[in-house]
Amino acid sequence: MLTKRIIPCLDVKGGRVVKGVQFIGLRDAGDPVEIAEMYDQQGADELTFLDITASSDARDIIIDIVQRTADRVFMPLTVGGGIRSVEDVRRLLNAGADKISINTAAVDRPDFVREAAERFGSQCTVVAIDARRIPGEKRWEVFTHGGRKPTGLDVVEWAMLMESYGSGEILLTSMDCDGTKDGYDIELTRAVVDAVSIPVIASGGVGNLEHLYDGFTAAGASACLAASIFHYREYTIGQAKEYLRDKGVEVRL
Amino acid sequence: MIAIIDYGMGNLRSVQKGFEKIGCDAIITADPHVLLTAERIVLPGVGAFRDCMKNLEQGGFVEPILKVISEGRPFLGICVGMQMLFSDSVEFGLHSGLNVIPGHVLRFPDQMTVAGEKLKVPQMGWNQLSFKRRPPVFDGVNDGSNVYFVHSYYVKPTDSSVIATTTDYGFEFCSSVWRDNIIATQFHPEKSQAIGLRILKNFAELT
Incomplete structure (x- = not known):
């Protein structure tokens, strides 16, 4: 049967991997191609690059990184951050990306998601959603621009709409949990998983291996994204997978 | 020489780099004539069946593909490149394929569940091969090996004896022929x- 995926996420700024804590306070964590190779050897199921500079000259830097990574590792590669046009998508796919993830541009112009899916296929069109809980409610609001801008959109409704526009996967980040190491927002993830038929990647908040287990079981995510627990070598991907296997989660080892 | 057919769909670089990594020259070509001189041919595929077929036709690839296959040259179809070898697909309406292997391309049913969880479509991720036959191309690949899938449609050959492996996604579908x-x-x-x-x-x- 289909195994659950562990996806290390590399936030890239100015050609280096960094990791933000609740989107601020960056620390340098190394060379993206080297880190990608390390995760490849550890048995990561996919890799995600998130370009958090997202200016026009950064575009060329990330394309170069994608190209050099795809030359060396033979596993699925997703790239997100500042993707605004079909031409951006085409360039990244030609550089060796398998999937692109669209966030702010999807809110600005939802038809962009449809255009990307029709041109390149749903399988490579990921919609990334940054979600913040509405205080005291079991509802979440979509934020854009790296989590700075509220949109008034309901996260579950937005995810369903994006599925209908041809998105093949949802990358769901809890802004409340991101960087806390207290675990994924299980309620949020479960709500979106149950609302859509496409795979959902849980993101934001993982601090230990039990959090990954909860993401797959309690929240029902198809994949779990994590950054700092792997970047700072608290755990290897292999350790994470052995832990999950021992608890009865189907993983690739 | 290995020729990878470039008909304007998606990422071909990974296939080429894969061959380079193992020390084989592979060229990406949009010229149908080059196929006729190639020793081996790879038909990759990313995107929708309809668009892939349309681009193959417009690129003038259909005749050369049928020719190299009939001449017995090693031919590898990947993903939609596999699906296009079949008779037809139901993706975005019914569309004809190359009909090299009789059979149909069908969509995974909605609302399949395993252990109380809905099976998501597309199937995206690593799943296992179960061997029905052992073609030489799978030498050294163990039963139960994990390989990477991303697809919403699967092939159903009319003659099940062409099936090399199946994979379990709610049911056993044909994962290679x-x-x-x-x-x-x-x-x-x-x-x-x-x-x-x-x-x-x-x-x-x-x-």
Whole structure:
């Protein structure tokens, strides 16, 4: 049967991997191609690059990184951050990306998601959603621009709409949990998983291996994204997978 | 020389780099004439069946593909490149394929569940191969090996004896076929790490 995926996420700024804590306070964590190779050897199921500079000259830097990574590792590669046009998508796919993830541009112009899916296929069109809980409610609001801008959109409704526009996967980040190491927002993830038929990647908040287990079981995510627990070598991907296997989660080892 | 058919759809670089990694020259070509001089041919595929077929036709690839297959040259179809070898597909309406292997391309049913969880479509991720036959292209690949899939549609050959492997996604679907010089995989060898590279190497060495 289909195994659950562990996806290390590399936030890239100015050609280096960094990791933000609740989107601020960056620390340098190394060379993206080297880190990608390390995760490849550890048995990561996919890799995600998130370009958090997202200016026009950064575009060329990330394309170069994608190209050099795809030359060396033979596993699925997703790239997100500042993707605004079909031409951006085409360039990244030609550089060796398998999937692109669209966030702010999807809110600005939802038809962009449809255009990307029709041109390149749903399988490579990921919609990334940054979600913040509405205080005291079991509802979440979509934020854009790296989590700075509220949109008034309901996260579950937005995810369903994006599925209908041809998105093949949802990358769901809890802004409340991101960087806390207290675990994924299980309620949020479960709500979106149950609302859509496409795979959902849980993101934001993982601090230990039990959090990954909860993401797959309690929240029902198809994949779990994590950054700092792997970047700072608290755990290897292999350790994470052995832990999950021992608890009865189907993983690739 | 291995020719990778470029008909304007998606990422071909990974397939080429995969062959380079194992020390084989592979060229990406949009020129149908080059196919006729190639020793081995790879038909990758990313995107919708309808658009892929349309681009193959407009690129003038259909006749050369049928010719090299009938001449017995090793031919590898990947993902939609596998699906296009079949008679037809129901993706975005009913569309004809190359009809090299009789059979249909169907969508995974909605609302399949396993252990109380809905099976998501597309199937995206690593799943296992269960061997029905052992084509040489899978030498050194163990039963139960994990390979990378991303697809919402699957093939159903009319003649089940062409099936090389099946994979379980709510039911056992055909994840690769083998008939004479034709090998076709629903999964992506170029994204399946060491096992995938082994398959590409075997393909490059088929005699």
